Amino acid sequence: MRYRTFIDAGYMTGSGAVESAHRTVIQQRLKLSGQRWTTLGEQQVLSLRVAKYSNYWDKVRDLTRNAA
Numbered sequence: 001m002r003y004r005t006f007i008d009a010g011y012m013t014g015s016g017a018v019e020s021a022h023r024t025v026i027q028q029r030l031k032l033s034g035q036r037w038t039t040l041g042e043q044q045v046l047s048l049r050v051a052k053y054s055n056y057w058d059k060v061r062d063l064t065r066n067a068a
Contacts, residue, residue, distance in 0.1 A: 026049075029046075029049060030046075
């Protein structure tokens, strides 16, 4: 990897941001006390949380309203 090129361009090269997002988006919800998840259920909840934290929640809301 060309670290200097990416750093000079302002890109993050460390894993801290990804690890923090994993803790915020995934672990906070799925590791609550007493939670049990199927793979499908996990994926559905995570997809919604990713949309929320990526500022796409309005699109999700509009899609669900139009589908009803």
